[in-house]
Amino acid sequence: MISRLPVTVVRACLRDGQGGSPTVVLDEAPLSDEERCRIPVLAGTSxxxxxxxxxxxxxxxxxxxxxxxxxxxxxxxxxxAFLAERAGDTEYRATLRAAGRTFAGxxxxxxxxxxxAFASGPVELRDPSAAECGLVLPTLGITPDTLVPGVRVASVGRARLLVPVATRSALAALAPDFGQLRSACDEFGFLGCYVHSVPSRSGRIAARMFAPSIGVPEDIANANSxxxxxxxxxxxxxxxxxxxxGDSLGSPATITATARPGAAVEVGGTAEVTDVILLP
Incomplete structure (x- = not known):
């Protein structure tokens, strides 16, 4: 039973201490997968x-x-962040395991x-097929004059499409057809589409992650992508x-990542543990 179950809300990947992606964190419990799926809905998180x-x-x-x-x-x-607050130390380190993969955090x-921050694990990259681009890209509402060469299929657990556009304003103007996008992504087994601007000289980028196939039309923050x-x-x-x-959703977020060719990627962000709530 999940009624009155206490859960902790953490705002992950804040930008300058503001915004972030509200995420529910809780201790493992004897729940069915159906009950686990209901928890973010009841808590109002993705x-x-x-x-x-x-x-x-x-x-x-x-x-x-x-x-x-x-x-x-x-x-x-x-x-x-949840575990570090519970530990009460200035610095917290752990060996994490998810879906059979072990990594440091x-x-x-x-x-x-x-x-x-944590090690993301191996990233698989390849060029998309003409069929993948032809079916998926039109559903995003990207016009040919804003699309930049370099679309890639990337996977760290599950494949998604990385789609570069010329400017931040072109990114902000996107209005995907989520029904068609979901059908197109499901056709190829994609998690979704991570649309991003080209990097500035300092490595600053804007991005939006559309993932209706997992019930998240647009994600506030997506660190794995x-x-x-x-x-x-x-x-x-x-x-x-x-x-x-997250700017298009009114909740600014920032994710940082470092990588070198042939080496592991480290990705992370700033988080705040905000509330413990009881599920309705």
Whole structure:
């Protein structure tokens, strides 16, 4: 039973201490997958993270209203902040496990906030097929004059499309047809589409993540897709990026990532543990 179940709300990937993606974090409990899917809906968040900690070894499971995910970057940031606050130390380190993958994570307390980061794991990259681009891209509402060469299929647990556009204003103007986008993504097994601007000289980028196939039409923050982009850009000489998201949803978020060719990607953000609430 999930009625009156206490859950913790963490705002993950804040920008200058504001905004972020509200994420529910709670201890592992004997719940069905159907009940787990209901928790983010009842809490008013896009994702829920279930934590099973035994010392510094922590298992994570991620759910949206549509089902379980093999990975969730901002959910991992939220979980690290949750665990760091519980530990009460200035710096918290853990060995994390999710969907059969083991990786390192850490969080450092900075007054009322936590700066968290983790190793994203191997990123698989390939060029999309003409069929993939031909079916998916029109559903995003991208015009030929704003699309930039370099569309990629990237996977860190599940494939998604990385789509570059020329400017931040072109990104902000996008109005996808979510029904058609979901059908197109389902056709190829894509998690969704991560549309991003080209990086500035300092590595600053804007992005929007559309993922109706997992019940999230637009994500406030998507750290795993940012890790995928960092891995792709590392091959072009860009080793560090800061990606702004969430502005179109009124909740500014920023995710940072560092990568070098052939090396692991580290991705993270700042988080705040805000409230403990009882589910209705």
């Amino acid at each position: 994702h829920a993270v279930f934590v099973a900690a035994r010392g510094s070894a922590v298992s994570l499971r991620f759910f949206t209203a549509e089902g379980e995910l093999p990975a969730c970057g901002h959910g991992t940031v939220a979980a690290l 850490r969080a450092v307390r900075e007054e009322a906030l936590f700066r968290a 940012t890790a995928c982009l960092a891995a792709d850009l590392a091959g072009r000489g860009v080793t560090g990026i800061a990606v702004d998201m």
